[in-house]
Amino acid sequence: MNFPELRRIQDFSVVHLNDSIRDTNLSQTDVNLFILDSPKGNIIYSNSNQSIRYFHDDRIENYKQIYVLPNGKILFISSDNFLDLCYTYNATGNVTFTPNCIKTNIGAYSIFEFKPDNEEVILLDHQKQLKRFNTINNSLTALNINPQPTEVFSLAYNNGFLGVLENKGTKLTLFSEGNGRFNFTNSxxxxxxxxxxxxxxxxxxxxGIAVNSSGVIYATCPSEDAIYSFNGDLRITDVYEFLPEIRPYKKIISPHKILISKRNEYLYVSNRSALEILKDSANNPSEDFQWILPVQSDSIENAFKSLVNSGGYDPNKSIFDQPGIKEIVQSWKGNL
Structure with missing residues (x-):
C-alpha cells in the first residue's frame, strides 16, 4: 500500500488518549497527532512514537475541522458546516467508520477544546454563538459568558482560563471560570x-490562540510569521519568529492554528503545508519531548554526504528529491 502524499494541512488535533486505547509504549505525557488532509479525504495520524498511519474515506473530502477526544471519538465539521460524529479511533490503532451512520444536523463553524475528560467541547454555531456541546448525549447549551464575545475568530480553554480572539482577531479577551460561568478579566x-x-x-x-495551565496566552500572527506570548495581565512578554527556511526544513509562513499539549505544554503550530512543535523555555521546564528523528535518518545523512562529495547534489531541489535520498524516503513510506 502506498502512503499518500500530504496535500494540505486543513486542520489537526493533539490528544492524550485514554490508556485503554493508547499504545503501551507511550509515556503519560505523550500525545497522538491527527492531521486532516481533506482535499483527498485522508487522515494522517500517529499510532505510536515509531508509527504513522493513514485513513481514507471519500465521505470526509473537503471536511473543515477535526477534533479527537481522549476516548477516541472523532468530531468533524463537514464541508457544509455540520458536525459528523461517525468516526472513532480504537484500541487497535485504527480509525473506523460506524456503519449506517450519518452526520448530525448540528450546525457548527468551529470546534474548540473545553473539558475533554467530560466529553465536552465548545462550538461556534451557525448563529455565531458559543455553545457547550456534550458528546455523550449530544446536548447543546449556551456558554454562560459575560459579556458575549463578538466576531469570534478563535478561543482556547485551560484550567479555568478562557482566551478569546474576537472582532475578527483584532481583540484579545481573557475570561476566568467561576460559579458556573465565565467572567470578564481583561482585554x-x-x-x-x-x-x-x-x-x-x-x-x-x-x-489562533492557546492557553497554558497558568494562564499564559500564545497567539499566531500570520502577517509577521510570529507567535506572541501574553502573561495573565495580557501584557506582551515576547514575540517568537520562525527560523528561515533552510532546505529541507520549512519555515512556517502565515501560521494559523496553535494548540498546546496539556500534560507537558508543548506548542503545536501549523499553516497549510507544515507543522512545528515548539517549547516556550521561559514558562516550560519540561524535557520529556516525545518526537525524535528516526534512526534511519543516518542513511539520509550518508547519502547526502556522498552526493556532496561526488558533486551530484542539486541545490535547486529539495533534499528529499535528490537521487538516492528520494529512494530511501520512498522505501520508508512503503513500510508504513
Missing part, C-alpha cells in the same frame, strides 16, 4: 511591542 486591542534589542512588532490581527 487588549493594542498589540505593539518592542524587544530589549529594539525590534518592533505591531500585530494587526491574530488567527
Amino acid at each position: 487588549l486591542e493594542d498589540f505593539s511591542f518592542v524587544t530589549q534589542k529594539g525590534a518592533r512588532y505591531n500585530a494587526p490581527q491574530f488567527l
